Amino acid sequence: MSGGDVHSIQQARKAVEQLKHEKHIRRTNVSACSQDLIRYVQDYQKDDYLISGFASDKMNPYRPKNNFQCLLF
Helix, strand or coil, rough: CCCHHHHHHHHHHHHHHHHHHHHHHCCCHHHHHHHHHHHHHHHHHCHHHHCCCCCHHHHHHCCCCCCCCCCCC
16 A cells, blocks of 8 residues: 555545544534524624624724824924
């Protein structure tokens, strides 16, 4: 066997082990997960600055900085 064959066999074994592990994971329906996600977003949207914005411009850490420069001679 060449080094490439050994490497591909190792990758295949890792993939099989991963699939065996994932086989035992309990799955949840997408409809239930999406309802939970919608409820979470609705509960916390008032605290989310990306949705509601900032109360004042000074609270915004991403506001454009003042580039005022004054040179005195």
